[in-house]
Amino acid sequence: MIELGVNIDHVATLREARKGAVPSVLEAATVCEQAGAHQITVHLRQDRRHIQDRDIYGLAESLQVRMNFEMAAVDEMIAIAHKIKPATVCLVPENREEITTEGGLDVAGQQTWLTEVVRGMHAQGVHVSMFIDPEVAQIDASLATGADYVELHTGAYANAQGADVAAELKRLEVAAAHIADTPLAFHAGHGLTVQNLAPIVALPGLREVNIGHDIIARAVFIGLDNAVKEILDALVPV
Numbered sequence: 001m002i003e004l005g006v007n008i009d010h011v012a013t014l015r016e017a018r019k020g021a022v023p024s025v026l027e028a029a030t031v032c033e034q035a036g037a038h039q040i041t042v043h044l045r046q047d048r049r050h051i052q053d054r055d056i057y058g059l060a061e062s063l064q065v066r067m068n069f070e071m072a073a074v075d076e077m078i079a080i081a082h083k084i085k086p087a088t089v090c091l092v093p094e095n096r097e098e099i100t101t102e103g104g105l106d107v108a109g110q111q112t113w114l115t116e117v118v119r120g121m122h123a124q125g126v127h128v129s130m131f132i133d134p135e136v137a138q139i140d141a142s143l144a145t146g147a148d149y150v151e152l153h154t155g156a157y158a159n160a161q162g163a164d165v166a167a168e169l170k171r172l173e174v175a176a177a178h179i180a181d182t183p184l185a186f187h188a189g190h191g192l193t194v195q196n197l198a199p200i201v202a203l204p205g206l207r208e209v210n211i212g213h214d215i216i217a218r219a220v221f222i223g224l225d226n227a228v229k230e231i232l233d234a235l236v237p238v
């Protein structure tokens, strides 16, 4: 069974448009849980453009399912993660100019530092996922850091057009086969939608997807609970 983490950052994006209290991130998490989500994913960015510190602390107290805390591997975020002890941290690259997380983390380029980060998280009982591009070198580097999971960045696949779709899918397949030869668990995320999910669901060994923007966008028209259920239905391999 492939599990679903719902990324609720964009509920906070809408709230921050007016800097008010609604829509509530905590209420959104409850609706997702009740619709069957296995995990709630949140990214506390250094620029605090959507999720705020109070959201993280509130979710840490109220969540009934696992929290997957996406964060840059910087001291400020490490301290917060050590305090709240989410089930998982997902280490992501962060660039203040970007609209969303544009590429995978260069684990190979900062292996020593990330090994130290993983060791610190494990000492707190927190599992670690590396958000990486589908590249063998990044998978091997993730394994070397002691990480528990890799989340393959599916953004290039999601944005591809024409013949590039098959090429990007092939990259993901090759990466999935490589992950299968390691003890790392295989997750995927970014840009996934009801329409493009089927080939991802078919990747061997996939255990979890994290989906945000499409679910929140669909929720505008069909409600958040239906949007979550629609994705859960699409996660059942045909």
Ligand code: PXP
Residues within 6 Å of the ligand: 007, 009, 043, 070, 090, 092, 100, 101, 131, 151, 188, 189, 190, 191, 192, 210, 211, 212, 213, 214
């Ligand atoms: N996984 C990771 C590591 C991410 O950074 C994001 C975006 O914040 C997602 C999944 C979800 O991507 P999307 O909002 O495009 O579904």
